[in-house]
Amino acid sequence: MFEAKPDSELIIKSVLEHFTYLRFRNSFSRIDNYSFASPQPWSSPCPICDEKHGNYGLHGEWYCENRNQLPYNHELAKLYFQDKLEYCLTCNTSSNKLKVIVA
Numbered sequence: 001m002f003e004a005k006p007d008s009e010l011i012i013k014s015v016l017e018h019f020t021y022l023r024f025r026n027s028f029s030r031i032d033n034y035s036f037a038s039p040q041p042w043s044s045p046c047p048i049c050d051e052k053h054g055n056y057g058l059h060g061e062w063y064c065e066n067r068n069q070l071p072y073n074h075e076l077a078k079l080y081f082q083d084k085l086e087y088c089l090t091c092n093t094s095s096n097k098l099k100v101i102v103a
Helices: 008-018 074-081
Strands: 022-028 031-036 058-064 085-091 097-102
Touching: 008 022, 008 031, 008 058, 008 085, 008 097
Parallel strands: none
Antiparallel strands: 022 031, 031 058, 058 085, 085 097
16 A cells, blocks of 8 residues: 555556556546456455456546545545545455555
């Protein structure tokens, strides 16, 4: 986990540098989508749930430190909630979140 400003491009770059087995697919409605870079994604264990669930990939989203999901504007959210922001990765098969970045 490391600290960063909520800059989308920097966050995505940082995630890809730290999790070299992921690749960025797209961003849609505040959610960044990553897939496994392996040609055989079903053989890669998920860093969140430790299962092998194929190329469903992972999602990155901003949360407040208290785990509430944020509105789209990160700066406004930080003022409103007066909490630290966390960028967390989640997978499709688990409700667990892997905290990656604190801002």
